[in-house]
Amino acid sequence: MNAARELQPVQTEEQQPRKSRFAFLEGWLYLLPSIILFSVFVFYPMFRTIYLSFFLADQIGPFEFAGLENYHYILRSDSFQSSIKATVLFVLFTVPATIILALFLALLTSEKIMGIGIFRTFFSSTMGMSVAASSVIWMFMYNPSIGVFSKIAEWLGLPVIQWLQNPDYALLAVSLSTIWMSTGFAYLILLGGLQNIDPHLYENARVAGVSYFYQLRRITLPMLSPTLFFIITVSFINAFQTFGQIDILTKGGPVESTNVIVYSIYKDAFINNDVGSASAQAVILFFCVLVLTVLQFKLGEKKVHYR
Amino acid sequence: MKKLLVGLSVLFVLFLTACSGTESASGTTEDGKTEIIFWHAMGGELEASVNDIVDNYNNSQDKYTVKPVYQGSYEESLTKLKTVAGTEDAPAVTQIFEAGTKQMIDSGNVQPVQKFIDEENYDTSQWEENISSYYQVDSEQYSMPFNSSTPVLVYNKDAFEKAGLDPENAPRTYSELKDAAEKLTIKEGDQTSQYGLSILNYGWFFEELLATQGGMYVDNENGRDGEATKAAFNDEKGQRVFELISDMHEAGTFYNVGQTWDDMRAAFQSKTITMMLDSSAGVKGLVDNADFEVGVAYLPHPDGVDPQGVVIGGASLWMAKDINEKQEQASWDFMKYLSTPEVQAKWHVESGYFAINPAAYEEDIVKQEWEKYPQLKVTVDQLHDTVSSPATQGALISIFPEARQQIVTGMESLYQGADPKEALDKAAAEVDTVLEKGSRSR
Structure with missing residues (x-):
């Protein structure tokens, strides 16, 4: 600009x-x-x-023009439909939860109190962990025979759940670990946004004697809206592109319940050697994200208050 | 500031030239030795063992130098090879897993080692026939077998004793397997604390359970009589395997461990499961880590079926096509070295993979090891008892990775109560589509 x-x-x-x-x-x-x-x-x-995406292709390059065949094939296949379902669910599970949690933590720690730095470090620390390392840690925790979750469940007398082996829970389990991984970044951005709000506004609010929630609704959120808008957009895009934790935790299984589009693209391109179909899926994903981002700008940005 | 910028630019240029100037993958070193690059997929302790063997080779003669490079898992190193194959950066020798055999031949970037075998009348009868036949296509030896493993039934002997079963007599047939699993399963209320059996959701195990019945994976004699066009695994033989899993899961004696080898082994070590199918290469680690007696037995088969043995798993060594004659000789010499009894004995003992040269089993270190781990011998016997046929030679298709995914999805749907026949037919239909699509590739 x-x-x-x-x-x-x-x-x-x-x-x-x-x-x-x-x-x-x-x-x-x-x-x-x-x-x-x-x-x-x-x-x-x-x-x-x-x-x-308009060719039959392997990793070396295209070898036969296919027109729209790749698209036909994908749109008809059950596997792609379950990929779309998994992707949408995954986005819905992770994005709102991450942002609400991060906002909550940021509000908690935006006050200047002694020792607050320790908490800020804690809450943002997941940003410093690589996706691979944290996924491995979560994989151990989810392990039904030796993992900490099943130990706790046993201790409490609850049924042991096979988090990553049961198609009903696998996506939830991957989402949970993703929320944990991405909260750090969202928290840091939101905290920065909170710190940027003019303190005079709060002083005025205090003089006026308004309640905390009134202050939150009328001052904090509007002033934070550009930051919120940014983090919502970025989180959406990131959620659509999630790959690492799925590769490590579930490999798209069980019964394709966590086979999100990006993972399906990876599988087709690098394991099944079907680059044409992978490209077609990538193009579809690109347009989905594009439409969503445009919609966000059209609808969401109206509510954003730029100073 | 300016100086700093200039310095940075110089560094950047140096970096760029360093990138482009990487030595070509195979060449001649300063002291006149021929150098070849060897890509492999052996990580962890196995990598140390491979490096050790290569060092020994480099010191054993003064004409050739081999440089081993670890390239990640089998799948990863195959993917990487595809991107450099045919270029200068391609390695002279690469280790490729069994399921990649057809892809390698079709790529056109490799040469069969048969040429060198013929040139010097190298005696291949010293190799384990069941291993080398997997890598024979149209009676030509394409690659040099290197590390091979087979599936075995691993069980907890202590748990067998507690359940009143004979720990020296593992179940052989499906009905024996079901009975044993029934007795081994311990339920407290609606919670099961110990299960009978687990089979990893991995396509290889299905292939093995099919082959031991003499079943074919694809048509045209497993793709060895001509290009495979249709899946054949959804016949009654394949259905028996799916039915076994489905029945036992319904009876509550089968535990689903997912797709991860380590998860399955952890469930075994923590006594959640008492029997499982595992690769023979994992046996030694299991025996070392378990605080109970570990038994190893042959792969189970359906009642009334004469077991045909197993298909070998593992990997072999491939030689690149576009390398100069010196490098060819170096590669061949290195391959020959790897198949000598001494090297194979060391490899077998350190890795748990089979010796491709049975003479290795006469070496002292192997005999000592077998005394310590009698379980290792079972895995070798099972291979020797195998009847060589198109079924036990394994399917020759380039779409193995995808076929395996379809089988895994089918297995997973069984735990959701899917009908075994329907699940298998669905997987077969998917494989048919992929085979059809694959036949149009170059």
């Missing part, structure tokens, strides 16, 4: 076309590094994916 604003006055200086052209080129020059990086790592792979 800033860059565009600074460029504008230069473009209006019509009397100096030479200087303006130079400025234009100079602007491009500054953009060049990111354009190159984006082209190599984002735009080229994206167009290549769209291209490959």
Whole structure:
């Protein structure tokens, strides 16, 4: 945004076309590094994916034009439908819970009290753990024969649940560990947002003698809304792209109950050597996320209060 | 500041040149030795063992140097190989798991070792026939067997005794298996504290239980008489396997351990299950870690069926096609070294994999090991008793990974009360589609 604003006055200086052209080129020059990086790592792979989705292809490259066959095949297959269901459920399980939990923790720790740093470190610490490492820890905890959950259940006399082997619970179990993993990041962003709110507003509120919840509803949430909007959008996109914990905890099983679209793409591309079908799924996922993000901007941003 | 930037740029350029300047995968070292790269998928303690063997080889002669590189699991290293195959960076020798055999042949980037066998009349009869025949296609030896394992029934002898079963006589048939599991299952109210049997949700075990009945996985003699076009595993032989799992799960004597080997082994060690199917390569670790007596027996089979033995699992070594003659010789020499009785004996003892050269079993270290772990011998005997046929040679298809996923999904649906026949037919239909799609690939 800033860059565009600074460029504008230069473009209006019509009397100096030479200087303006130079400025234009100079602007491009500054953009060049990111354009190159984006082209190599984002735009080229994206167009290549769209291209490959119309072919029968393996890991070496396309070998037969297939038109829309890959799409037909996917949309008809039960397995893709269960992938969509798993993905939607997973997003619904994780995103609201993560944000509410992170917001709750951030509100708790936004006060300046002695020793609050310790709690802030605790609550944001999951951000410092890699997905792989935390998944392995959760895998041990879920283990029905030696895991801590089944020990607790046994001790309490409750039935032992096979969290990751039972299709009714597997997605829930993966979601739970994902909430734990992603809370740290959301917490940190939200805490930063809270710290940025002008303290005078709270002073005024105190003078007016309003209740805590009134203050939360009328001051904190509106002032935090740009941050909230950011974290909601990012969490949605992240949830759609979840891969690591599924690969380690369930490998898409049992009975494909956790086979989210990204995992299904990975399986088709790298295990089943069917890059065409994987590309088609990737394209479908891309448009789903695109539509959702646009909707969020259209509907959600109206409620966002920018200072 | 400027100096810092210049310094950083220089570093960046150096980094770039370092990246592009990685030595080509196989070449000649300064002292005139021919160097070859060897990719393998043996992690953990096995990697140490492989490195040890390679070191011994490098010190045993002064013409060739082998550089071992660990590339992750079988699936991962196959995926990586596919991206570099045919280029300069491809390794001269790669270890590929049994299910990747067809993919390797179809890739066109490998050469059969038969060429070298013929050139010097190398005697392949010294190898274990049941192992080497898996890697023979159209009576040509494509790759050099290296590490092989088979499935066995592993059981808790102490629990057998407590349940009044004979710990020296493990169940052989399905009905014996069901009876034993019934006696071994301990229920307290509606909670089960000890289960009879577990089979990992892994396609390999289904393949084995099918092969031991002489059942085919795909048509055209398991794809060895011609390109496979249809799944064949959903006949009555395959159904017996699914019915066994379904019946026992319904009876509450079967415990679903999921898809992870370590979870299954943890359930066995913690006595949640008393019998399970495991790979022979895992036996030694189980015996070492269990605080009870571990028994090992042959793979069970349905009543009234003459057991045909097992299909070997594990991996073999493949030689790349586009390497120069010196490197070919180095690769061949290295492969020959690996199959000598001494090396195979060391490998068998340290890894629990079979010796592909039966002469290894005469070596002293093996004899000592067998005294300590008599269970290891059972796994070798089972292999020797195998009748070599297209069924026990295993299916030759390139879509193994996907077929296995379909079988696993089928197994998992059994625990949800799916009908065994329907579950199996559904998996077969999926495999048919994939085979059809696969036949259109190059």
